[in-house]
Amino acid sequence: MSAAPRVKDAGLAALIALALAFPLIGFETSDAGVGFSTRFSWVAIAAAVVFAGRLLFGLVPRRFHLHQFGVRKTAIPQGKLVKLASAALIVFAVLLPVTPFASRRSIDLGTLALIYVILGWGLNVVVGLAGLLDLGYVAFYAVGAYTFALAAQWYHVSFWEMLPLSGMTAATAGILLGIPVLRLRGDYLAIVTLGFGEIVRIVLNNWTAVTGGPNGIGDIPRPSVFGMPIAAGAPAGVTTFNHFFGIAYDPIQRLIWLYYVALAVALAINWFSLRVRRLPIGRAWEALREDEIACRALGLNPTTTKLSAFAIGAMTGGFAGALFAARAGFISPESFNFQESATVLSIVVLGGMGSQLGVALAAVILATLPEFGREFAQYRMLIFGAAMVAIMIWRPRGIFTIRAPSVRLDRI
Amino acid sequence: MAYFIQQLVNGLTLGAIYALIAIGYTMVYGIVGMINFAHGEIFMIGAFISLIFFVVLGVIGITWIPLALLLVLLIAMALTAVYGWAVERIAYRPLRGSFRLAPLISAIGMSIFLQNYVLLVQGAHEKALPPIITGGFDLMQQGGFVVSVSWLQLIIVGATLLLMVVFTAIIQLTPLGRAQRATEQDMTMAALLGIDVDRTISLTFVIGAALAAVAGLMVTLQYGVIDFFIGFLAGIKAFTAAVLGGIGSLPGAVLGGLLIGVIEAFWSGYCPSEYKDVAVYAVLILVLMFRPSGLLGRPEVEKV
Structure with missing residues (x-):
C-alpha cells in the first residue's frame, strides 16, 4: 500500500474510534441524571492513538503480523523445555515458604494461586481436552465449598474427612447436570452451563435457612496435621501440632500447612490428569473434541465420554472449593459469581487449552496480577476480556502453546 | 383477575424489550451460526448512550419531548450500531474458519471487556433518569384493584411489533435480505455468486445493535435506572427468548421474548420473586433439552 490509502485507512479507523469514544x-x-461533565480531550486522545496505531500497523511488513506467528507457533521446542520449566516451577512452589519471599501475605497468595491452578486444571479437562465449553464451572467450586462448610457447621467433621466428600458431591452434581445437557451442541451447552451456574448462586443466596444466604457461613475449620490442630493452646485431650513437635506457635504455620496441602492436591490432580490422558478415555476426549460425528461413527459413546470429563472436571472444582473454604474460613455466594467462571475460563484459554504447564502459569499470573497495585486490579477484568479476544485471534491455542496431541498417528 | 391482567400487561412490556434484543441474537445466529455473547452488552451500551443524550439534550435546552425522543432514538441507534459493527470487525471476523469454540470464547472476552469498559468510563453506580413519558389510562377496575396501562407501555409494545414487521419485510423483500438469506444457507456459494459476505454479516450486526439500542432506550424510559451490569441478565433472557421462539426465526424471537417477559412477570407476581431468574434459566434448559428447535424454528441437521 502506498502512503495515501494508508493514511485514509488510518483516518477511517480514527473516525470509528471517535464515534465509539464520543x-x-x-x-x-x-448519578442523579441531571447534569454531566465532558471529557472530550480523552476522546481526542483515543482517536489519535487509534490513528497512529493503525498507521504504524500498516507499516509493519506482513510477515511480522501477529497472526502470522499463530501459524508458525508449532515450531516452539517441546519436550525438554517443558520438562525443565515444569520442574523449576514445582521446585519453586515447594521451596516458597523457606525463600526470602515468604510472608503471611505471599504464602496466602500462593495458596490462592494454587487454588486457581487446581480450578484451571479441572476446567482444562472439560474445555481443553474434551472441548466442552463450560461457563458455569464455578457452580462445582461452590458445591465443593458449601459441602465442606455445611458439613463442618452441622456435623463438625474435619477438613480431611470432607475433602474427598466435597469432590464426590461436586462430581455427583456434575453427573446430574451432565446427563440431560451433554447431548447439546457446543454453544448451547455453554449457555446451559452458564444458567446452571447462576441457578446455584441464586439458590445459595436465597435459601437462607440452610446456606445462611448472603451472610454466608463462617468458622470453617482449618486442616489439621494428621489430626493435630495447629494452635497455641488446645482443649483437654487434644494434642496440638506445636505441643507434639515442641515448636512455638506462630500463625504463619497454619498458612504454610494449608499451602502445602493445596500444593499436594494440585500435584495429585496434575499427575492424575496426565495419566488419564493416556488412557483410552483420555484419548476419546481429545478425539471427541476434534470431531464428534467421526467418533460416533467409530462407535464411541459421546454421552458417557463427555460425562466422564464433566464429572472429573467437577470433582476437581469440588476439591478447589473445599480448599477455598478452608483458606478463607468464610464463604458467601458472592465468591461464586459468573466473573469467577470467566476468570477460570480465561486461565484455561490464555494458558493454551490442553496444556498443563500453560494453564498453571496463566493461573499464577492471573491470581497474582491484582497484587501489583490496586489500580491494576481495577483494569484486571478489562485486560482479561481483551486478552481473550486477542488470544483467539492471534494464538488460538494459547500463549504458552507447548502441547502436542497426546497420541499421534505415527507414534502408535 | 385484575391482578392477573396487570401482570400480563407488565409482562408484555418487559417481553417486548427482550424481544428487541432477541432479534439481534437470532439474526446473527441465523447468519453466522454463533451466539453473539456480547449482544447483551451492546444493549447495555445502547441504554447508556440513550441516558447520556437525554441528559445532554435536557441541559442544552431541547425539552419538547417528541423531538428529544426522536433525536435520542436516532443518536442511540447510530452510535450503538457503530459498536455492533466494531465488535464484529474486531472480535469475530478474523475468526471465521477458526476452530469451533473460538468465536464463542472471543465473544465472552468481548462481553467482559465491554462491561468493564463501561464500568471504568461511567462508574459503578446506578444511573437514574427522571420519568420522561408519563401518564396512561385505567384499563379496568375490579374489587378495588385498578389495572393501569401507561402510554409508555403501549409505545414499547407497539414499537416492537412495528419493528418486527419492518425487519421481516426487509429480510423477505429487499436485496439485503436476499443476501442475508443466501449467506445463511451457504456462505461460500453466496460469495461465489457475487454477494459481499463480509458486508452482509457486518450489516446484520449493525441492524442487531440498532435494535438493541431501541431496547436500551426503552429500558431507560420504562425503569429509569441502569448500570453497567444490566446487559448480562438481559442478554441471557433475550437469548432464552430467541431459543424458545426458535433460533434463526424473527417472529419466533418476538414470540419468545413476549413469553419470557410474561413468565417472568407472573413468576414475580405469584411466586417468590427472588427466584424469577431461576424460572427463566429453567425454561432455557428445558427448551434446549426437549425442543432445541424452539417453537417456530426448523430442526437442525448436522452435516459433516
Whole structure:
C-alpha cells in the first residue's frame, strides 16, 4: 500500500474510534441524571492513538503480523523445555515458604494461586481436552465449598474427612447436570452451563435457612496435621501440632500447612490428569473434541465420554472449593459469581487449552496480577476480556502453546 | 383477575424489550451460526448512550419531548450500531474458519471487556433518569384493584411489533435480505455468486445493535435506572427468548421474548420473586433439552 490509502485507512479507523469514544468517554453523567461533565480531550486522545496505531500497523511488513506467528507457533521446542520449566516451577512452589519471599501475605497468595491452578486444571479437562465449553464451572467450586462448610457447621467433621466428600458431591452434581445437557451442541451447552451456574448462586443466596444466604457461613475449620490442630493452646485431650513437635506457635504455620496441602492436591490432580490422558478415555476426549460425528461413527459413546470429563472436571472444582473454604474460613455466594467462571475460563484459554504447564502459569499470573497495585486490579477484568479476544485471534491455542496431541498417528 | 391482567400487561412490556434484543441474537445466529455473547452488552451500551443524550439534550435546552425522543432514538441507534459493527470487525471476523469454540470464547472476552469498559468510563453506580413519558389510562377496575396501562407501555409494545414487521419485510423483500438469506444457507456459494459476505454479516450486526439500542432506550424510559451490569441478565433472557421462539426465526424471537417477559412477570407476581431468574434459566434448559428447535424454528441437521 502506498502512503495515501494508508493514511485514509488510518483516518477511517480514527473516525470509528471517535464515534465509539464520543458518547461513553466524552460524557459522564452525574448519578442523579441531571447534569454531566465532558471529557472530550480523552476522546481526542483515543482517536489519535487509534490513528497512529493503525498507521504504524500498516507499516509493519506482513510477515511480522501477529497472526502470522499463530501459524508458525508449532515450531516452539517441546519436550525438554517443558520438562525443565515444569520442574523449576514445582521446585519453586515447594521451596516458597523457606525463600526470602515468604510472608503471611505471599504464602496466602500462593495458596490462592494454587487454588486457581487446581480450578484451571479441572476446567482444562472439560474445555481443553474434551472441548466442552463450560461457563458455569464455578457452580462445582461452590458445591465443593458449601459441602465442606455445611458439613463442618452441622456435623463438625474435619477438613480431611470432607475433602474427598466435597469432590464426590461436586462430581455427583456434575453427573446430574451432565446427563440431560451433554447431548447439546457446543454453544448451547455453554449457555446451559452458564444458567446452571447462576441457578446455584441464586439458590445459595436465597435459601437462607440452610446456606445462611448472603451472610454466608463462617468458622470453617482449618486442616489439621494428621489430626493435630495447629494452635497455641488446645482443649483437654487434644494434642496440638506445636505441643507434639515442641515448636512455638506462630500463625504463619497454619498458612504454610494449608499451602502445602493445596500444593499436594494440585500435584495429585496434575499427575492424575496426565495419566488419564493416556488412557483410552483420555484419548476419546481429545478425539471427541476434534470431531464428534467421526467418533460416533467409530462407535464411541459421546454421552458417557463427555460425562466422564464433566464429572472429573467437577470433582476437581469440588476439591478447589473445599480448599477455598478452608483458606478463607468464610464463604458467601458472592465468591461464586459468573466473573469467577470467566476468570477460570480465561486461565484455561490464555494458558493454551490442553496444556498443563500453560494453564498453571496463566493461573499464577492471573491470581497474582491484582497484587501489583490496586489500580491494576481495577483494569484486571478489562485486560482479561481483551486478552481473550486477542488470544483467539492471534494464538488460538494459547500463549504458552507447548502441547502436542497426546497420541499421534505415527507414534502408535 | 385484575391482578392477573396487570401482570400480563407488565409482562408484555418487559417481553417486548427482550424481544428487541432477541432479534439481534437470532439474526446473527441465523447468519453466522454463533451466539453473539456480547449482544447483551451492546444493549447495555445502547441504554447508556440513550441516558447520556437525554441528559445532554435536557441541559442544552431541547425539552419538547417528541423531538428529544426522536433525536435520542436516532443518536442511540447510530452510535450503538457503530459498536455492533466494531465488535464484529474486531472480535469475530478474523475468526471465521477458526476452530469451533473460538468465536464463542472471543465473544465472552468481548462481553467482559465491554462491561468493564463501561464500568471504568461511567462508574459503578446506578444511573437514574427522571420519568420522561408519563401518564396512561385505567384499563379496568375490579374489587378495588385498578389495572393501569401507561402510554409508555403501549409505545414499547407497539414499537416492537412495528419493528418486527419492518425487519421481516426487509429480510423477505429487499436485496439485503436476499443476501442475508443466501449467506445463511451457504456462505461460500453466496460469495461465489457475487454477494459481499463480509458486508452482509457486518450489516446484520449493525441492524442487531440498532435494535438493541431501541431496547436500551426503552429500558431507560420504562425503569429509569441502569448500570453497567444490566446487559448480562438481559442478554441471557433475550437469548432464552430467541431459543424458545426458535433460533434463526424473527417472529419466533418476538414470540419468545413476549413469553419470557410474561413468565417472568407472573413468576414475580405469584411466586417468590427472588427466584424469577431461576424460572427463566429453567425454561432455557428445558427448551434446549426437549425442543432445541424452539417453537417456530426448523430442526437442525448436522452435516459433516
